[in-house]
Amino acid sequence: MTLLSESVNHVGMTLTSPRATTPATRPIPRPDLKSALRWSLRQAAPAVSMKLGARTGDTFARFNVDRALQRNPLPVYDQLRAQGPIVPGRYMMTTARHDVSYQLLRHESFRSGIPDEMLPKPLRRLLAWAEDPLAVPFTERPTMIMENGQTHLRIRRVASRAFTPKAIDALRARTEEIADELLDRMEHKHRDGSVADIVEEYAGTLPVLVIADILGVPADLQPTFMTWGDRILQIAALGVPYRTYRDIEGALREMNGWFLEHFAELRRNPGDNLLSRMVAASDDEGRSGAGLSEQELMQTAGLLLFAGFETTVNLIGSGTLRLLAHPDQLEILRAQPEYWRTAIDEMLRLDGPVQITARYPVEDVVIQGVKVPRGRMVATLLAGANRDPAAFPDPNRFDVTRANAKEHLALGAGVHICLGASLARMEGEVGLGRLFERFPNLAKAGEPTLGPNALLRGYVHVPARLGEVTARQL
DSSP states (O other): OOOOOTTOOOSSSOOOOTTOOOOTTSOOOOOOHHHHHHHIIIIIHHHHHHHHHHHTTOHHHHHHHOHHHHHOOHHHHHHHHHHOSSBOOSSOEEEOOHHHHHHHHHOTTEESSOOGGGSOHHHHHHHHHHOOGGGOOTTSTTSGGGOOHHHHHHHHHHHHTTOOHHHHHHHHHHHHHHHHHHHHHHHHHTTTOOOEEHIIIIITTHHHHHHHHHHTOOGGGHHHHHHHHHHHGGGGSTTOOHHHHHHHHHHHHHHHHHHHHHHHHHHHSOOSSHHHHHHHHHHHHHTTTOSOOHHHHHHHHHHHHHHHHHHHHHHHHHHHHHHHHOHHHHHHHHHOGGGHHHHHHHHHHHHOSBOEEEEEESSOEEETTEEEOTTOOEEEEHHHHTTOTTTSSSTTSOOTTOTTGGGOOTTOOGGGSOTTHHHHHHHHHHHHHHHHHHOTTOEEOSOOEEOSOSSBOOEEEOEEEOOSOOOOOO
């Protein structure tokens, strides 16, 4: 689990795992009219639209398809801030200012998700006709990040009962145990000085195993969960092929079918995990009509798995590179470990996994002199806001002692702020702290590979040599 960030919103595209691929040996699913319709409206049409928009110079579209811009977006952030508080665009308005983004994310008239009127009524009816309840991804309603008002509050109230300080403190010990086991494996594998991959061998596995504990996944099923995760996270790629989309939906049906059976088992035999507490809380609230439906429980469990998994991988991978590039900051943490919490926030500020989110107003709103019409989407470039010099002096400098590092927007703000913020910080702190404690001479061993998605920024490969090892204290 980690960045259970409600700032990850489906805005005509979603977020992806760059590691995910469809195995060529998997059988080709048979064509299906309803799935073809879902694919056309959710994948093919947005992809074509973004490509056309990028050709006309639309900033938001360019962020989706321009690889050069994805690798280095900082100049565009500066340009947008210079253009004004909110800049108009073909598809949506855009802001890269911290004060505007903060105001917009907290504004009572703005909503998460996509306004219904963005799709004509006939298309909405077609989508409703084509819906498969077991194949609805966590980026669609009724997931918490896509809901608003009382529905959002009801789902969030139940989910939050699983994220008590006591539960998170208990999970820290398990996270440390998992981290040590993975580091033991890396140490053994690379005794000969061979190159390790921090993402593939550590960052990409640690959060999955932690999430498995949260969800109460049996040990023998954890490899299957990792496979489901890789397959389903492809849903976020812009314009995935139809065959891939069918495979994604197949994995969703498999996983959600297991979740439904798992909920029933947790009711019969409650476990000591966060999902068990959430199911119990939902049933308890259900007596007053405020519980969650099985569909809402499925969507929330999927969000726990995927939003937490992918964002934490990116946090640990990017954080590793930051510390390797700034040994002076690493020395501060070794001399004064109390700065680790600030360091995690500084990493989130500079390399927040979630780069962009979006909101729309339910009425005409004026933000700092700019009118935002009812239903008009506004893209808040969180990564740009987090480098706004008006909010963070010398914003591109990495400083683990930065006094206001926690004011970043990487975890969102307002009613949709990240539900698992404290859990996210804990897992990042444990994951990175344990890594550099075990391998104090960790060093880059080649160029890291940045993933292909602009919305969820992260590295898919971070090659490194472990160097001299610090003996583990048992």
